[in-house]
Amino acid sequence: MAIKGCARLFDGIKYLRGETERKCAERYSLKRHGQSLQMRRSQVHLHHAVQVLHRRMRLRQVQEVRHRATPECSA
Known part of the structure; x- marks a missing residue:
């Protein structure tokens, strides 16, 4: 009975x-969603830059560039 009462109160x-x-809650969730979209956009931009570099450089160098750039994305 006590648990039911708590649920009703909640x-x-x-x-x-x-x-x-x-x-306000909806606006906050939209803001957070917008931030995540911006992060995704930057990752897509980075991926495109890596692809462009891949045409000009050797694969090993491209992998080094990708490895250097990943901590910036996660931050």
Whole structure:
């Protein structure tokens, strides 16, 4: 019974959250999503740069460039 009561209380708290809070949460999630998209874009740009380098350089050198560039992407 105690667990059921807690669940009901939690549902009540969720229901009491105002529209403004919900909108803020949506905006925050959109911002975070935008950041992740930007990170993906930079990775795609890096991949393209590596492909361009691959045409001009040998494979071993390209692998070194890729290895050097990966920590920047994860940061």
